[in-house]
Amino acid sequence: MFDHPSDDLSCYTESEIINKIKAWLGTTTGLSPMGIGDDCAVFTPVPKQEYLVSTDALVYGTHFDSSISAQKAGNKLTLRNLSDIAAMGGQPKHATISIISSSKLSIKWLSDFFAGIKETSDQYGLKIVGGDLCRLEGPQFHAVMNIIGSSPRPILRNRAIAKDRIYVTGTLGGSILEKHYCFKPHLSAGQWLSSESLASSMVDITDGIAKELPFLLSDNTSASINLDNIPISDAAWHLSNQNKQIALKKAFCDGEDYELLFTLNSNADHPKFETQWSSRFPNVKLTQIGTIVPSQGADLIIDQSTQKPIDWILGFDHFKT
Amino acid sequence: MFDHPSDDLSCYTESEIINKIKAWLGTTTGLSPMGIGDDCAVFTPVPKQEYLVSTDALVYGTHFDSSISAQKAGNKLTLRNLSDIAAMGGQPKHATISIISSSKLSIKWLSDFFAGIKETSDQYGLKIVGGDLCRLEGPQFHAVMNIIGSSPRPILRNRAIAKDRIYVTGTLGGSILEKHYCFKPHLSAGQWLSSESLASSMVDITDGIAKELPFLLSDNTSASINLDNIPISDAAWHLSNQNKQIALKKAFCDGEDYELLFTLNSNADHPKFETQWSSRFPNVKLTQIGTIVPSQGADLIIDQSTQKPIDWILGFDHFKT
Numbered sequence: 019m020f021d022h023p024s025d026d027l028s029c030y031t032e033s034e035i036i037n038k039i040k041a042w043l044g045t046t047t048g049l050s051p052m053g054i055g056d057d058c059a060v061f062t063p064v065p066k067q068e069y070l071v072s073t074d075a076l077v078y079g080t081h082f083d084s085s086i087s088a089q090k091a092g093n094k095l096t097l098r099n100l101s102d103i104a105a106m107g108g109q110p111k112h113a114t115i116s117i118i119s120s121s122k123l124s125i126k127w128l129s130d131f132f133a134g135i136k137e138t139s140d141q142y143g144l145k146i147v148g149g150d151l152c153r154l155e156g157p158q159f160h161a162v163m164n165i166i167g168s169s170p171r172p173i174l175r176n177r178a179i180a181k182d183r184i185y186v187t188g189t190l191g192g193s194i195l196e197k198h199y200c201f202k203p204h205l206s207a208g209q210w211l212s213s214e215s216l217a218s219s220m221v222d223i224t225d226g227i228a229k230e231l232p233f234l235l236s237d238n239t240s241a242s243i244n245l246d247n248i249p250i251s252d253a254a255w256h257l258s259n260q261n262k263q264i265a266l267k268k269a270f271c272d273g274e275d276y277e278l279l280f281t282l283n284s285n286a287d288h289p290k291f292e293t294q295w296s297s298r299f300p301n302v303k304l305t306q307i308g309t310i311v312p313s314q315g316a317d318l319i320i321d322q323s324t325q326k327p328i329d330w331i332l333g334f335d336h337f338k339t
Numbered sequence: 340m341f342d343h344p345s346d347d348l349s350c351y352t353e354s355e356i357i358n359k360i361k362a363w364l365g366t367t368t369g370l371s372p373m374g375i376g377d378d379c380a381v382f383t384p385v386p387k388q389e390y391l392v393s394t395d396a397l398v399y400g401t402h403f404d405s406s407i408s409a410q411k412a413g414n415k416l417t418l419r420n421l422s423d424i425a426a427m428g429g430q431p432k433h434a435t436i437s438i439i440s441s442s443k444l445s446i447k448w449l450s451d452f453f454a455g456i457k458e459t460s461d462q463y464g465l466k467i468v469g470g471d472l473c474r475l476e477g478p479q480f481h482a483v484m485n486i487i488g489s490s491p492r493p494i495l496r497n498r499a500i501a502k503d504r505i506y507v508t509g510t511l512g513g514s515i516l517e518k519h520y521c522f523k524p525h526l527s528a529g530q531w532l533s534s535e536s537l538a539s540s541m542v543d544i545t546d547g548i549a550k551e552l553p554f555l556l557s558d559n560t561s562a563s564i565n566l567d568n569i570p571i572s573d574a575a576w577h578l579s580n581q582n583k584q585i586a587l588k589k590a591f592c593d594g595e596d597y598e599l600l601f602t603l604n605s606n607a608d609h610p611k612f613e614t615q616w617s618s619r620f621p622n623v624k625l626t627q628i629g630t631i632v633p634s635q636g637a638d639l640i641i642d643q644s645t646q647k648p649i650d651w652i653l654g655f656d657h658f659k660t
Contacts, residue, residue, distance in 0.1 A: 019399075019405055019409070019444065019445060019448050019478075019480070020441060020443045020444060020445070020478040021443070021445075022443075022445035022446075022447065022448075023443070025445060025446045025447065026442065026443050026444055026445050026446060027440060027441070027442045027443070027444050027446065027449070027474075028442040028443065029446070030446070032472055035449075035472060036472065038446070038449075038450070039449075039453060039470075042450055042453040042454065042457065043453060043456070043457055043467050044457065046456075046457045046460050046461055046465075046466060046467055047466065047467045047468065048466050048468060054467065054468065054469050054470055055469075056469070058469065059433070059435050059468035059469025059470075060468070060469075061432070061433040061468055061487060071433075071435050071468070071469060071485070071487065073435045073436075073437045073469060073470055073471040073483075073485065074437075074471055075437050075439055075471060075473045075483075077439060077473055077474075077475055078340075079475070079476055080473065080474060080475060080476075084340055088340070111382070112380070112382040112392075114380050114392050114394045114485060115394075116394045116395075116396050116483045118396055118398060118439075118481055118483075119348060120341060120348075121347065121348045121349040122341045122342070122343075122344070122347050122348070122349065123340065123341060123347055123348050124340060124341070124342075124343035124346060124347050125343075125346045125347060125348065125350070125351070125359070126343065126346065127340050127343075128348070128356075128359075128360075129359070129363055132360055132363040132364060133363065135364070135367075136363065136364050136365065136367045139367045140367055144367075145367060145368065145369050146364050146367050146368045146375065147368065147369060147375065147380035147381070147382055147392070148375050148376075148377070148379065148380025148381075148392060148394060149360075149375055149380075149394055150394040150395055150396060150483075151353055151356060151357065152396045152398055152401065153348075153398075153401060154398055154400070154401060154481075155400055155401075156477075157340075157341040158479075159340070160439055160475075160481065162394075162396075162437045162439075162471075162483040164392070164394065164435060164485045166382060166392065166487070
């Protein structure tokens with residue numbers, strides 16, 4: 019099971035593994051939007067009523083360590099899942115939580131973890147309706163949350179077409195300093211983009227825009243990026259010792275920003291859109307970082323100023339080593 | 340986090356931990372059936388349309404080991420969750436899968452695991468609509484499945500009242516020999532019990548009837564059991580070397596039988612019910628094992644012949660050591 023170094027998970031990127039799973043499941047996974055691969059799964063329990071399910075795990079040693087309090091870990095598990103709902107333009111409703119834990123876990127720690135889940139759930143109107151407890155050997159703790167949400171019009175991936183403008187919320191990079199456990203999921207902004215049919219495609223940035231930008235693209239398109247417009251965070255500047263090239267790379271490649279990355283429909287009035295955004299979400303910075311263009315061969319991300327591929331970027335990958 | 344032996348998870352039963360979580364969450368978990376604690380969570384996305392979500396994990400080292408093929412492990416993850424849907428009288432619809440794995444996991448193993456998921460999903464009309472992949476250090480593999488199902492009338496726990504008859508499907512005990520990875524979830528039987536409003540309360544037997552029987556009871560009731568009627572499995576007889584007392588204990592206390600344990604409404608015509616069952620489900624053995632009686636103090640399970648508590652039984656508990 020674990021001793022096949024020539025063909026184990028570390029030989030493939032996360033996208034490659036997801037594509038394999040799609041192939042393995044065949045017709046058992048439905049056609050998009052009913053198949054796998056977006057921020058949330060979409061299902062239609064009653065005709066014309068689309069629902070979303072997010073699934074996201076929080077693993078001790080991977081997503082948090084003992085430098086973060088149990089309450090902040092509970093906040094983070096909930097916020098991560100809310101961000102997936104936001105990325106579809108959805109409204110969170112009900113959640114389940116699976117706890118897989120060592121029996122040596124302290125009750126005080128678990129109590130604080132649930133206090134964090136409760137705090138964030140109450141803030142966003144989420145109800146915890148069920149779950150599961152399961153024991154594991156060794157000093158380990160994993161929690162998996164699923165949020166069920168509603169969306170009259172889910173905003174999917176791979177729908178951006180040429181001339182759509184590419185926008186990003188907030189600032190990027192260096193989330194490891196603090197943001198990764200205390201960000202704000204952009205639920206209201208996502209819901210507004212959905213209800214007004216403004217966004218052609220949207221994801222939340224969990225693994226860096228270098229990895230997320232290609233997810234926006236429909237066939238035969240590329241993302242043409244204005245590097246001068248990338249909103250680099252103070253944390254990324256700080257971590258790069260004010261070196262612009264390093265800071266830019268952090269903004270492109272660091273994980274866990276949980277900002278929204280989306281494309282505005284090319285037929286939308288973009289100055290009006292930007293004005294409306296500023297008045298509706300005055301605390302959510304919005305930046306146009308590029309435009310979707312017809313495909314330039316196999317290169318999915320292109321520097322707008324040189325028209326050459328941006329090949330110094332590589333998003334975070336969960337498996338490939 | 341893991342070094343508090345005087346107050347860690349091993350100091351409490353699973354039920355005690357679930358009650359703590361309920362208290363910690365307070366109003367963030369809704370009132371039953373919208374709260375936590377049943378086989379599935381119940382949620383109502385549209386008025387009068389009740390949906391179910393099951394959450395169940397499969398952990399390498401806990402629920403399976405390398406003596407079972409990857410395909411059978413995939414079968415089992417799916418069957419476990421289907422059994423939870425069956426225990427509410429529901430119909431399975433859509434599922435998500437979270438994989439938390441070492442990057443050293445062999446692709447062949449994962450492919451076989453998904454072949455098992457596909458096989459069982461296809462058999463029961465389940466679509467896999469989404470999921471998540473997450474890396475973990477060390478030779479580990481956990482999968483969490485959530486199934487979303489529908490039920491016009493979910494059959495809940497803690498609803499059995501005095502005079503309701505207690506029934507169990509199949510035979511009990513010794514599932515470790517084989518049944519734990521190749522059982523049949525009783526979906527059709529559960530759906531029939533729900534649609535005809537026959538069952539007042541129902542669970543699936545994951546941790547032994549010793550632990551599950553109390554879940555059926557409403558306040559101030561006990562389960563009065565006819566020990567001569569307990570359907571002991573061949574596997575339990577075999578594992579107990581044909582010793583009746585040991586075999587009976589295995590039937591009460593072994594985990595992972597995944598049979599249905601339910602109470603028939605006292606106003607139902609029970610001979611007619613049993614006749615209808617035999618004709619509808621000729622391959623599903625049905626046994627009345629007792630009756631709900633007014634409470635006899637704190638004892639929840641009573642021997643019908645002696646009227647004394649059955650105190651030699653103890654169900655499987657995930658945490659308490």
